[in-house]
Amino acid sequence: MSKVAVITGGGSGLGKVTAKQMAEKGINIVVVDIDQESGQETVELVKQAGVDAFFVKADVSKADEVKNYVDQAVEKYGTIDYFFNNAGISGSGKLFLETDVNEINKIVEINMLGALYGMHYVAEVMVKNGGGSIVNTSSSAGVIGQSTVVTYSATKHGIVGMTKSMVAEYAKDGLRVNAIAPGPTETPMVKKYFEDNPEMKESAEKGIPQRRLGTPEEVAELVTFLLTSDAPYINGDVIRIDGGFTSTK
Ligand SMILES: NC(=O)c1ccc[n+]([C@@H]2O[C@H](COP(=O)([O-])OP(=O)(O)OC[C@H]3O[C@@H](n4cnc5c(N)ncnc54)[C@H](O)[C@@H]3O)[C@@H](O)[C@H]2O)c1
Numbered sequence: 001m002s003k004v005a006v007i008t009g010g011g012s013g014l015g016k017v018t019a020k021q022m023a024e025k026g027i028n029i030v031v032v033d034i035d036q037e038s039g040q041e042t043v044e045l046v047k048q049a050g051v052d053a054f055f056v057k058a059d060v061s062k063a064d065e066v067k068n069y070v071d072q073a074v075e076k077y078g079t080i081d082y083f084f085n086n087a088g089i090s091g092s093g094k095l096f097l098e099t100d101v102n103e104i105n106k107i108v109e110i111n112m113l114g115a116l117y118g119m120h121y122v123a124e125v126m127v128k129n130g131g132g133s134i135v136n137t138s139s140s141a142g143v144i145g146q147s148t149v150v151t152y153s154a155t156k157h158g159i160v161g162m163t164k165s166m167v168a169e170y171a172k173d174g175l176r177v178n179a180i181a182p183g184p185t186e187t188p189m190v191k192k193y194f195e196d197n198p199e200m201k202e203s204a205e206k207g208i209p210q211r212r213l214g215t216p217e218e219v220a221e222l223v224t225f226l227l228t229s230d231a232p233y234i235n236g237d238v239i240r241i242d243g244g245f246t247s248t249k
Contacts, residue, residue: 011038013187131174184244
Protein backbone atom coordinates (compact mmCIF):
# COMPACT_ATOMS: atom_id res chain seq x y z
CA MET A 1 0.00 0.00 0.00
CA SER A 2 1.26 3.51 -0.84
CA LYS A 3 2.60 5.62 2.01
CA VAL A 4 0.97 8.95 2.87
CA ALA A 5 2.64 12.32 3.45
CA VAL A 6 1.06 15.50 4.77
CA ILE A 7 2.91 18.66 3.76
CA THR A 8 2.06 22.09 5.16
CA GLY A 9 3.00 25.16 3.16
CA GLY A 10 2.67 22.76 0.23
CA GLY A 11 1.58 25.45 -2.20
CA SER A 12 4.99 27.05 -2.63
CA GLY A 13 8.74 26.85 -2.12
CA LEU A 14 10.15 24.03 0.00
CA GLY A 15 6.75 22.39 0.53
CA LYS A 16 5.88 22.33 -3.16
CA VAL A 17 9.21 20.91 -4.34
CA THR A 18 9.22 18.33 -1.53
CA ALA A 19 5.69 17.27 -2.51
CA LYS A 20 6.92 16.71 -6.07
CA GLN A 21 9.97 14.70 -5.00
CA MET A 22 7.98 12.52 -2.58
CA ALA A 23 5.31 11.89 -5.21
CA GLU A 24 8.04 10.69 -7.55
CA LYS A 25 8.77 8.03 -4.89
CA GLY A 26 5.14 6.85 -5.14
CA ILE A 27 3.95 8.53 -1.93
CA ASN A 28 0.39 9.93 -1.78
CA ILE A 29 0.35 13.58 -0.78
CA VAL A 30 -2.01 15.74 1.28
CA VAL A 31 -1.19 19.34 0.41
CA VAL A 32 -2.06 21.86 3.14
CA ASP A 33 -1.83 25.60 2.60
CA ILE A 34 -3.67 28.82 3.42
CA ASP A 35 -3.57 29.67 -0.30
CA GLN A 36 -6.08 27.54 -2.18
CA GLU A 37 -4.90 28.33 -5.70
CA SER A 38 -1.23 27.46 -5.19
CA GLY A 39 -2.14 24.41 -3.11
CA GLN A 40 -4.36 23.09 -5.91
CA GLU A 41 -1.54 23.69 -8.39
CA THR A 42 0.74 21.48 -6.29
CA VAL A 43 -1.93 18.77 -6.23
CA GLU A 44 -2.11 18.83 -10.04
CA LEU A 45 1.70 18.76 -10.24
CA VAL A 46 2.12 15.74 -7.97
CA LYS A 47 -0.69 13.83 -9.65
CA GLN A 48 1.45 13.85 -12.80
CA ALA A 49 3.74 11.43 -10.95
CA GLY A 50 0.82 8.97 -10.82
CA VAL A 51 0.07 9.22 -7.09
CA ASP A 52 -3.11 10.25 -5.35
CA ALA A 53 -3.24 13.73 -3.79
CA PHE A 54 -5.71 16.25 -2.45
CA PHE A 55 -5.69 19.76 -1.03
CA VAL A 56 -6.91 20.98 2.36
CA LYS A 57 -7.10 24.72 2.95
CA ALA A 58 -5.94 25.57 6.46
CA ASP A 59 -4.44 28.38 8.44
CA VAL A 60 -1.95 26.42 10.55
CA SER A 61 -2.19 28.97 13.36
CA LYS A 62 -5.78 27.81 14.02
CA ALA A 63 -5.90 24.58 16.03
CA ASP A 64 -9.32 23.55 14.66
CA GLU A 65 -8.09 23.94 11.06
CA VAL A 66 -5.01 21.84 11.87
CA LYS A 67 -7.20 19.12 13.38
CA ASN A 68 -9.34 19.26 10.24
CA TYR A 69 -6.45 18.60 7.83
CA VAL A 70 -5.29 15.70 10.00
CA ASP A 71 -8.84 14.27 10.19
CA GLN A 72 -9.25 14.57 6.41
CA ALA A 73 -5.95 12.79 5.74
CA VAL A 74 -6.90 9.94 8.09
CA GLU A 75 -10.42 9.71 6.68
CA LYS A 76 -9.06 9.33 3.14
CA TYR A 77 -5.95 7.19 3.69
CA GLY A 78 -6.37 5.65 7.16
CA THR A 79 -3.08 6.97 8.53
CA ILE A 80 -0.22 9.46 8.08
CA ASP A 81 3.28 8.03 7.55
CA TYR A 82 5.23 11.23 6.90
CA PHE A 83 4.66 14.81 7.99
CA PHE A 84 6.56 17.81 6.64
CA ASN A 85 5.62 20.47 9.23
CA ASN A 86 6.82 23.36 7.14
CA ALA A 87 4.41 26.30 6.72
CA GLY A 88 5.96 29.53 7.90
CA ILE A 89 6.41 33.21 7.27
CA SER A 90 9.33 35.60 7.61
CA GLY A 91 9.17 39.05 9.16
CA SER A 92 9.43 42.56 7.75
CA GLY A 93 13.21 42.72 8.26
CA LYS A 94 12.93 45.58 10.79
CA LEU A 95 15.04 45.84 13.92
CA PHE A 96 13.21 44.34 16.89
CA LEU A 97 12.44 47.61 18.69
CA GLU A 98 10.87 48.92 15.47
CA THR A 99 8.74 45.82 15.01
CA ASP A 100 5.03 46.10 15.71
CA VAL A 101 3.66 43.67 18.32
CA ASN A 102 1.03 42.52 15.82
CA GLU A 103 3.86 41.26 13.60
CA ILE A 104 5.46 39.51 16.58
CA ASN A 105 2.16 37.77 17.35
CA LYS A 106 1.57 36.72 13.75
CA ILE A 107 5.02 35.17 13.31
CA VAL A 108 4.75 33.29 16.61
CA GLU A 109 1.22 32.09 15.84
CA ILE A 110 2.08 30.71 12.40
CA ASN A 111 5.67 29.50 12.84
CA MET A 112 5.55 28.26 16.41
CA LEU A 113 1.95 27.49 17.37
CA GLY A 114 1.24 26.19 13.86
CA ALA A 115 4.12 23.73 14.14
CA LEU A 116 3.12 22.66 17.67
CA TYR A 117 -0.50 22.09 16.66
CA GLY A 118 0.63 20.11 13.63
CA MET A 119 2.89 17.85 15.68
CA HIS A 120 0.19 17.45 18.33
CA TYR A 121 -2.52 16.14 16.02
CA VAL A 122 -0.29 14.27 13.56
CA ALA A 123 1.83 12.54 16.23
CA GLU A 124 -1.37 11.40 17.93
CA VAL A 125 -2.26 9.48 14.75
CA MET A 126 1.29 8.19 14.23
CA VAL A 127 1.76 6.92 17.79
CA LYS A 128 -1.65 5.22 17.70
CA ASN A 129 -0.72 3.50 14.41
CA GLY A 130 2.77 2.34 15.45
CA GLY A 131 4.95 5.24 14.39
CA GLY A 132 5.85 7.70 11.68
CA SER A 133 8.32 10.34 10.69
CA ILE A 134 8.14 14.12 11.06
CA VAL A 135 10.41 16.84 9.70
CA ASN A 136 9.97 20.32 11.19
CA THR A 137 11.31 23.32 9.30
CA SER A 138 13.69 25.41 11.37
CA SER A 139 16.26 27.74 9.75
CA SER A 140 19.80 29.02 10.10
CA ALA A 141 18.05 31.58 12.29
CA GLY A 142 17.08 28.65 14.52
CA VAL A 143 20.67 27.73 15.31
CA ILE A 144 22.49 31.09 15.37
CA GLY A 145 21.58 34.68 16.25
CA GLN A 146 21.15 37.24 13.47
CA SER A 147 20.09 40.86 13.14
CA THR A 148 16.56 41.86 11.97
CA VAL A 149 15.00 38.45 12.62
CA VAL A 150 14.54 38.36 16.41
CA THR A 151 10.97 37.04 16.41
CA TYR A 152 11.53 34.69 13.46
CA SER A 153 14.67 33.42 15.17
CA ALA A 154 12.76 32.84 18.41
CA THR A 155 10.22 30.68 16.58
CA LYS A 156 12.88 28.75 14.67
CA HIS A 157 14.89 28.07 17.85
CA GLY A 158 11.55 26.91 19.26
CA ILE A 159 11.26 24.41 16.41
CA VAL A 160 14.59 22.91 17.49
CA GLY A 161 13.37 22.59 21.09
CA MET A 162 10.08 20.95 20.18
CA THR A 163 11.88 18.51 17.87
CA LYS A 164 14.29 17.30 20.54
CA SER A 165 11.69 17.09 23.28
CA MET A 166 9.18 15.16 21.15
CA VAL A 167 11.84 12.49 20.66
CA ALA A 168 12.43 12.30 24.41
CA GLU A 169 8.75 11.50 24.85
CA TYR A 170 7.78 9.44 21.79
CA ALA A 171 10.78 7.80 20.07
CA LYS A 172 9.97 4.67 22.07
CA ASP A 173 6.59 4.62 20.28
CA GLY A 174 8.14 4.55 16.81
CA LEU A 175 8.15 8.27 16.19
CA ARG A 176 11.08 9.96 14.43
CA VAL A 177 11.18 13.75 14.58
CA ASN A 178 13.95 15.76 12.96
CA ALA A 179 14.39 19.38 11.96
CA ILE A 180 16.07 21.01 9.01
CA ALA A 181 17.88 24.32 9.27
CA PRO A 182 18.16 25.72 5.74
CA GLY A 183 20.18 28.83 5.02
CA PRO A 184 18.79 31.32 2.51
CA THR A 185 17.17 29.21 -0.20
CA GLU A 186 15.75 30.50 -3.46
CA THR A 187 12.02 30.12 -2.77
CA PRO A 188 9.34 32.75 -3.37
CA MET A 189 9.54 33.80 0.30
CA VAL A 190 13.24 34.64 0.04
CA LYS A 191 12.96 36.18 -3.41
CA LYS A 192 10.35 38.58 -2.01
CA TYR A 193 12.50 39.39 1.02
CA PHE A 194 15.50 40.19 -1.19
CA GLU A 195 13.31 42.28 -3.53
CA ASP A 196 12.20 44.33 -0.51
CA ASN A 197 15.78 44.47 0.89
CA PRO A 198 18.09 44.29 -2.19
CA GLU A 199 21.26 45.19 -0.26
CA MET A 200 20.73 42.05 1.80
CA LYS A 201 21.11 39.62 -1.12
CA GLU A 202 24.68 40.53 -1.90
CA SER A 203 25.72 40.46 1.72
CA ALA A 204 23.91 37.12 2.20
CA GLU A 205 25.84 35.50 -0.65
CA LYS A 206 29.13 36.95 0.62
CA GLY A 207 28.47 35.41 4.04
CA ILE A 208 27.97 31.91 2.62
CA PRO A 209 31.21 29.94 2.15
CA GLN A 210 29.79 28.39 -1.07
CA ARG A 211 28.90 31.93 -2.26
CA ARG A 212 25.39 31.09 -3.43
CA LEU A 213 21.91 30.57 -2.05
CA GLY A 214 20.51 27.06 -1.69
CA THR A 215 17.90 25.62 -4.04
CA PRO A 216 14.53 24.21 -2.97
CA GLU A 217 15.45 20.95 -4.75
CA GLU A 218 18.50 20.47 -2.49
CA VAL A 219 16.39 20.99 0.62
CA ALA A 220 13.60 18.72 -0.66
CA GLU A 221 16.11 15.90 -1.15
CA LEU A 222 17.18 16.20 2.48
CA VAL A 223 13.58 16.26 3.70
CA THR A 224 12.65 13.22 1.62
CA PHE A 225 15.70 11.35 2.93
CA LEU A 226 14.87 12.21 6.55
CA LEU A 227 11.17 11.41 6.25
CA THR A 228 11.41 8.10 4.48
CA SER A 229 12.95 4.86 5.63
CA ASP A 230 16.36 5.80 4.19
CA ALA A 231 17.11 7.35 7.59
CA PRO A 232 15.72 4.96 10.23
CA TYR A 233 18.17 5.82 13.05
CA ILE A 234 18.38 9.62 12.64
CA ASN A 235 16.15 11.01 15.39
CA GLY A 236 15.88 14.32 17.25
CA ASP A 237 18.52 15.87 15.04
CA VAL A 238 18.74 19.30 13.42
CA ILE A 239 20.38 19.08 10.02
CA ARG A 240 21.85 22.31 8.71
CA ILE A 241 21.73 22.77 4.93
CA ASP A 242 23.29 26.13 4.26
CA GLY A 243 26.46 25.98 2.13
CA GLY A 244 28.56 26.22 5.28
CA PHE A 245 26.90 29.46 6.47
CA THR A 246 26.34 28.59 10.13
CA SER A 247 29.53 26.55 10.46
CA THR A 248 31.53 29.77 10.04
CA LYS A 249 29.65 31.64 12.79
N1 LIG B 1 13.53 29.91 1.83
C1 LIG B 1 14.43 30.03 2.78
O1 LIG B 1 15.50 30.62 2.58
C2 LIG B 1 14.19 29.43 4.11
C3 LIG B 1 15.29 29.28 4.96
C4 LIG B 1 15.08 28.70 6.20
C5 LIG B 1 13.82 28.31 6.58
N2 LIG B 1 12.77 28.51 5.74
C6 LIG B 1 11.44 28.07 6.19
O2 LIG B 1 10.94 27.17 5.24
C7 LIG B 1 9.51 27.15 5.31
C8 LIG B 1 8.93 27.29 3.93
O3 LIG B 1 9.33 28.53 3.41
P1 LIG B 1 9.48 28.82 1.86
O4 LIG B 1 10.78 29.50 1.68
O5 LIG B 1 9.16 27.60 1.08
O6 LIG B 1 8.35 29.94 1.72
P2 LIG B 1 7.15 30.14 0.69
O7 LIG B 1 6.58 31.47 1.03
O8 LIG B 1 7.59 29.87 -0.70
O9 LIG B 1 6.13 29.00 1.10
C9 LIG B 1 5.46 29.04 2.34
C10 LIG B 1 4.05 28.50 2.15
O10 LIG B 1 3.41 28.52 3.43
C11 LIG B 1 2.09 28.98 3.24
N3 LIG B 1 1.59 29.59 4.47
C12 LIG B 1 1.95 30.78 5.00
N4 LIG B 1 1.25 31.01 6.10
C13 LIG B 1 0.42 29.95 6.29
C14 LIG B 1 -0.56 29.62 7.25
N5 LIG B 1 -0.86 30.45 8.27
N6 LIG B 1 -1.19 28.44 7.14
C15 LIG B 1 -0.92 27.60 6.11
N7 LIG B 1 -0.02 27.87 5.15
C16 LIG B 1 0.65 29.04 5.24
C17 LIG B 1 2.18 29.99 2.12
O11 LIG B 1 0.90 30.22 1.50
C18 LIG B 1 3.19 29.33 1.20
O12 LIG B 1 2.55 28.49 0.24
C19 LIG B 1 9.12 28.26 6.28
O13 LIG B 1 8.87 27.70 7.55
C20 LIG B 1 10.37 29.12 6.33
O14 LIG B 1 10.47 29.82 7.54
C21 LIG B 1 12.93 29.05 4.51
